[in-house]
Amino acid sequence: MRIASVAMTSALLAATGAAHGAQCVDAKSAKAGFVLEKPGIRSEFRPVAGGMVSVANTYESQSPQTQYFYGGLIEVFRDSDTGHLAMIPLGDLKKLFPLKPGAKSTTQFVELSPKKQPKGTKTLELVVKGKETFSLGDCKYNVLAVKETIKNQAGETLDTFTALYAPDLGASLARRYDEGTGSESVVGYETIRPLAQ
Numbered sequence: 401m402r403i404a405s406v407a408m409t410s411a412l413l414a415a416t417g418a419a420h421g422a423q424c425v426d427a428k429s430a431k432a433g434f435v436l437e438k439p440g441i442r443s444e445f446r447p448v449a450g451g452m453v454s455v456a457n458t459y460e461s462q463s464p465q466t467q468y469f470y471g472g473l474i475e476v477f478r479d480s481d482t483g484h485l486a487m488i489p490l491g492d493l494k495k496l497f498p499l500k501p502g503a504k505s506t507t508q509f510v511e512l513s514p515k516k517q518p519k520g521t522k523t524l525e526l527v528v529k530g531k532e533t534f535s536l537g538d539c540k541y542n543v544l545a546v547k548e549t550i551k552n553q554a555g556e557t558l559d560t561f562t563a564l565y566a567p568d569l570g571a572s573l574a575r576r577y578d579e580g581t582g583s584e585s586v587v588g589y590e591t592i593r594p595l596a597q
Contacts, residue, residue, distance in 0.1 A: 433595030472570030
């Protein structure tokens with residue numbers, strides 16, 4: 401009787417593990433879309449035409465926002481109740497992908513907004529620093545640590561962070577700020593699931 405009980409418990413645990421493992425989105429299932437969440441934000445990722453990824457963000461305390469990222473990494477458009485913004489690259493973003501450790505690139509772009517004329521170009525510098533692993537719940541993903549630096553036309557840094565980018569998903573799972581300092585912090589999603597659920 402005890403052997404039957406142990407066998408049944410093992411079978412249940414195996415079934416539970418398989419069902420739980422099915423929640424992890426992989427490269428194949430990511431093509432159908434997926435949801436990343438953390439407290440206060442839910443983001444639906446959907447691959448769309450031209451190498452773009454559409455991200456529909458729902459916030460707990462703000463109006464919804466839609467973003468488009470080339471390759472799931474480089475933001476090219478943002479739309480919300482507070483305004484619209486397009487980041488038009490002045491180079492071929494296709495040449496940047498697939499990303500490889502050690503790769504470096506510089507891309508100029510112009511920000512366009514309906515109510516504000518551009519005052520010059522900006523520059524996006526990407527440096528692929530290496531490979532890491534990032535966990536979303538029980539799901540582990542291989543990510544590339546991609547340092548992104550945005551500068552204005554005068555060369556002044558406007559923003560810098562390291563994106564933890566999962567190529568298999570076509571998404572940045574987290575951002576690391578103030579890297580290498582006592583103020584270093586990681587802001588990222590905590591869970592992942594297929595879009596259909």
